[in-house]
Amino acid sequence: RKEVEQDPGPFNVPEGATVAFNCTYSNSASQSFFWYRQDCRKEPKLLMSVYSSGNEDGRFTAQLNRASQYISLLIRDSKLSDSATYLCVVNGPLTTDSWGKLQFGAGTQVVVTP
Amino acid sequence: EAQVTQNPRYLITVTGKKLTVTCSQNMNHEYMSWYRQDPGLGLRQIYYSMNVEVTDKGDVPEGYKVSRKEKRNFPLILESPSPNQTSLYFCASSPRVKGEKLFFGSGTQLSV
Numbered sequence: 001r002k003e004v005e006q007d008p009g010p011f012n013v014p015e016g017a018t019v020a021f022n023c024t025y026s027n028s029a030s031q032s033f034f035w036y037r038q039d040c041r042k043e044p045k046l047l048m049s050v051y052s053s054g055n056e057d058g059r060f061t062a063q064l065n066r067a068s069q070y071i072s073l074l075i076r077d078s079k080l081s082d083s084a085t086y087l088c089v090v091n092g093p094l095t096t097d098s099w100g101k102l103q104f105g106a107g108t109q110v111v112v113t114p
Numbered sequence: 115e116a117q118v119t120q121n122p123r124y125l126i127t128v129t130g131k132k133l134t135v136t137c138s139q140n141m142n143h144e145y146m147s148w149y150r151q152d153p154g155l156g157l158r159q160i161y162y163s164m165n166v167e168v169t170d171k172g173d174v175p176e177g178y179k180v181s182r183k184e185k186r187n188f189p190l191i192l193e194s195p196s197p198n199q200t201s202l203y204f205c206a207s208s209p210r211v212k213g214e215k216l217f218f219g220s221g222t223q224l225s226v
Contacts, residue, residue: 008154032214041221041223042221044157044218045218046215046217087156091214101162101172101173102147103159103173104156104158
């Protein structure tokens, strides 16, 4: 089983609609969680960190559910420019073996259509 | 401009011919790491470094070497490339010691 799993999609979303997707992680001791955005074959860029209480950044909302071991990303009022692959990233627990190791999900593709 | 610079952008080589992919950052970051990205597998960490002269294996270190002699540079060395190392490679750095909030280079597409 992969340590971080994402639905690959694609999620086809009409412009202006809301889309949400999850990322599950296997290690209950994971400490830090992030969403990155990656455009086709380009470098990933940090979209937002995910905090325990949930957080928003403009049209983007991230949530963490520790009990069920998943994080989510919700995009409101989707724009054409939101079309990308969204990568879930989980930092390992605070042990000497995993300090500094990051686990990436394979990504969820979102396609916003006019 | 703050950035992570990776070279070359594209590289075609043959089995067994040693190669180096360079990575340099100008942000004085302690943490640097290398990833490979393959379809359906996402990014997998090859090696990371939390400080000068300190390197650690990631999830897929076999067939790769790295060195961190200076803070700004973190080259990836393939001593004897094989076809299964054909991939898209990314270097990244972070101001955080655990590697959070990564800044990525623009990638190197390697074909062996």
